[in-house]
Amino acid sequence: MSVRAAAIWAISAQYMSFAIQFIASVVIARWFIGPDDLGLFSIAFAAVQMIALLQDFGVTRYIVGEAELDQRKLASAFALSVTVAWSVAAVALLAAQPIARFYGDPRLLPITAIIAASYLMVPLAIVPQALRQRALDFRSNTMIEIGAAAANAVTAIILAWRGHGALALAWGAFAQQGARMAISQWRNGFTLPRPFSLRGSAPLLRFGGGNSALVLIGAVGMRAPELVIGRMIGAVAVGLFSRASGLAAQLRTLVSGAVAGVFYPAFARLRDSGEPLGPPYVRVVAAYTAVTWPAMAGIAALAEPIIRSLYGERWLAASPMLAWIALAQMCYVALPLHIELPLLTGRMRALVVRNSLDTLASIVLLFAFAPLGVIGAALSRFAHGLCWIAIYFGFLRSCLGFAPRALFGVWLKSGAATLAAVAPVYAGYALWHPAASAGMGQVMLTALAGVGGWLAALWLTRHPAHAEIVETLLHLRGAVLPRRDRPRESHG
Numbered sequence: 001m002s003v004r005a006a007a008i009w010a011i012s013a014q015y016m017s018f019a020i021q022f023i024a025s026v027v028i029a030r031w032f033i034g035p036d037d038l039g040l041f042s043i044a045f046a047a048v049q050m051i052a053l054l055q056d057f058g059v060t061r062y063i064v065g066e067a068e069l070d071q072r073k074l075a076s077a078f079a080l081s082v083t084v085a086w087s088v089a090a091v092a093l094l095a096a097q098p099i100a101r102f103y104g105d106p107r108l109l110p111i112t113a114i115i116a117a118s119y120l121m122v123p124l125a126i127v128p129q130a131l132r133q134r135a136l137d138f139r140s141n142t143m144i145e146i147g148a149a150a151a152n153a154v155t156a157i158i159l160a161w162r163g164h165g166a167l168a169l170a171w172g173a174f175a176q177q178g179a180r181m182a183i184s185q186w187r188n189g190f191t192l193p194r195p196f197s198l199r200g201s202a203p204l205l206r207f208g209g210g211n212s213a214l215v216l217i218g219a220v221g222m223r224a225p226e227l228v229i230g231r232m233i234g235a236v237a238v239g240l241f242s243r244a245s246g247l248a249a250q251l252r253t254l255v256s257g258a259v260a261g262v263f264y265p266a267f268a269r270l271r272d273s274g275e276p277l278g279p280p281y282v283r284v285v286a287a288y289t290a291v292t293w294p295a296m297a298g299i300a301a302l303a304e305p306i307i308r309s310l311y312g313e314r315w316l317a318a319s320p321m322l323a324w325i326a327l328a329q330m331c332y333v334a335l336p337l338h339i340e341l342p343l344l345t346g347r348m349r350a351l352v353v354r355n356s357l358d359t360l361a362s363i364v365l366l367f368a369f370a371p372l373g374v375i376g377a378a379l380s381r382f383a384h385g386l387c388w389i390a391i392y393f394g395f396l397r398s399c400l401g402f403a404p405r406a407l408f409g410v411w412l413k414s415g416a417a418t419l420a421a422v423a424p425v426y427a428g429y430a431l432w433h434p435a436a437s438a439g440m441g442q443v444m445l446t447a448l449a450g451v452g453g454w455l456a457a458l459w460l461t462r463h464p465a466h467a468e469i470v471e472t473l474l475h476l477r478g479a480v481l482p483r484r485d486r487p488r489e490s491h492g
Contacts, residue, residue, distance in 0.1 A: 013142035017149035018250060024153035024172075025246070029311045032160035033168070035239030040105070041169040042242035043230040044112040046223035047099045048119070051092045063130040064268065078127045078191070085123035092116035103230060111170045118174040125181040128188035140187035144180055151179035221359035228366055229377055237374045243311065244321035244378065251299055252292060252329045263337060271344050278402035282410060283464055284336060289414035290465035292333040294421035294454050298447060300326040301425040304435040305443050321378035330418075331385025334411065338392045345399045354395050361387045413461040420457035424449035 029038070059081045063069060096112040125144075132140040156172030164171075185191065225245070230238045263284055270277060299306065303323040307315050342351040362384045369380035397404065428446040429435055458466040 013138065013145040014253060016142070017145040018253065020146070020149040020153050022250060024157055025250075026310050027157055028160050028168070029243065029315065032157075033165055034314060035236045035243070037166040037239070038169070038242055039230065039235030039237070039239030040107055040111060040166040042226045042238050043103060043235065044099065044108050044115055044166075044170070045173070046226040047095070048092050048112060048115045050220065050223050050227075051088060051095060051116075059126050060130040060133070063127065064134045069134070074127070074131075081126050082123045085126070086120060089116060089119040089122070092119060105235070107166070111166050114167070114170040115173050118177040121177045121181040124192075125177075125184040128184040128191045129180075131188055131191070132184070137187075140184075143187060144183045147183045148176045148180040152176035221362040224363050224366055225377055225381070228363075228370060229374065232370055233374065240315070240318045241321055241374050241377060243307075243315055244318040245325050245381075247306075248296070248299065248322060248325040248329055251326075252296060252333070263340075267337070267341060268344055277341070277345070277400045279406075281337075281341070281396075281400045281402050282406045283468075285334070285407060286410045286414070286464040287468055288333050288336045289411060290417060290458060290463055290469075293330050293414050293418040294450070296326045296330045296333070297418045297422045298425065298450060300324075301422045302435075302443055302447070305438045305440070309440050309443070317374070320375055324375075324378040324382045328381040328385040331382070331389055334389055335392050335396055338396060341396065342399045347395075347399050350395065354391055358388055358391050361391070410464065413458075413463045414465075416461050417454050417457040417463060420453035421450040423453060 059077050063074070063077060093113060093116040096109055096116060099112050100106055100108040129141070129144060132138075132144075152172040152175055155175035156168050159168030159171055162168075226238050226242060229241055267277060267280070270280060300323040303326070304316070304319040307319040307322060311318075339351065339355075342348070362380075365380040365384050365387070366377060369376035369383070372379070396402075424446040428442050429438065432442050433439070457463075458469070
């Protein structure tokens with residue numbers, strides 16, 4: 001499968017799984033659960049993930065990026081994955097009671113235990129899915145992602161409808177892991193850790209140790225907001241923050257997150273062939289920022305009507321948080337693949353140092369802004385995004401050798417396209433209705449005008465992504481529509 005075809009499959013999977021998750025979140029939040037229930041689930045989920053994110057132990061990146069992956073290396077990687085993952089899941093289960101005591105809420109105990117138990121199934125999905133990714137078999141990945149999302153959505157909606165509150169979300173997470181395990185095993189021919197042996201796992205232990213440090217440090221920075229807000233402000237505040245951050249992250253992933261799994265093995269092949277990585281990276285940045293920046297800026301501009309229309313009046317307090325968090329996502333997209341590419345170029349130790357600085361900045365800013373309330377916590381995410389760019393820019397340049405002038409040129413063109421995309425939204429607020437009273441008709445019309453302005457800006461600035469977008473659309477048309485220029489067969 002070519003990189004472009006793999007990207008199309010990955011994007012298709014992301015769009016369909018996002019649609020399932022998005023519809024489920026709207027249904028659940030609008031009719032069945034409130035900020036308090038969502039806050040309880042978010043605290044439990046964040047606490048478990050701080051531990052459970054260690055489960056992968058770098059196995060996915062090792063399998064995808066290893067230049068010479070033989071059966072012995074694969075068997076030892078699978079055995080090590082199961083050993084580490086089940087140990088981590090057991091620790092997460094034992095932590096359920098202390099977590100409930102720390103937050104002083106006994107309702108957290110069963111929620112945390114269910115989420116922790118779901119991670120017992122994770123190791124049986126890690127290796128099969130990594131093998132499909134290594135082969136650029138994103139058709140299978142599409143099935144896995146859609147099946148997992150559907151299992152989560154159906155389980156959570158049914159249980160929430162029956163009045164189980166936060167427990168419905170926990171059982172949805174459990175069903176998602178079960179579906180991911182079953183489908184990934186099916187698509188890879190039911191791969192099991194046989195023979196179960198840790199011999200030959202020393203290279204993975206070295207790689208996994210550094211990778212686990214990265215994952216743990218990243219998990220602290222990523223999940224600290226829910227945990228700190230839950231302790232300092234309360235579960236309702238966590239629910240509002242989680243609604244805003246979850247929606248922003250979902251929409252960012254919808255726009256650009258799917259293709260990250262495609263670019264990683266593609267860059268691994270470029271590295272193995274000895275080709276320079278700088279110019280391709282600039283093109284990747286162009287693709288990411290050309291699409292994600294306008295989308296995130298549009299979400300920030302439309303935050304209040306989006307929250308009101310989707311979730312109802314009781315969630316309106318999340319709208320200013322959504323605006324700041326969406327702007328923060330623009331910062332994180334400015335330098336994509338900031339973990340994967342340094343790993344491919346053998347810069348593990350330096351990456352751990354930068355990742356530690358990144359997490360320290362995240363926590364310091366969070367504590368500095370949290371006394372201002374949940375708005376302050378959201379504002380700290382944007383401040384952290386600016387620090388994040390400063391931390392990683394020079395480091396990625398040293399790893400990849402890209403020309404700063406070329407990258408700044410891409411950012412400038414993407415910034416122009418972003419301004420063109422959001423200008424109709426603010427014109428609508430000034431000439432039609434303000435954000436507080438804007439209806440979905442105004443939102444849709446100004447957003448559609450923004451798409452037109454975005455495309456025009458890409459063309460006028462000769463943005464590198466313009467040609468790629470056109471080629472991708474042509475590829476999709478050729479894949480979906482029958483060819484009419486194909487000569488008919490002659491029968492004599």
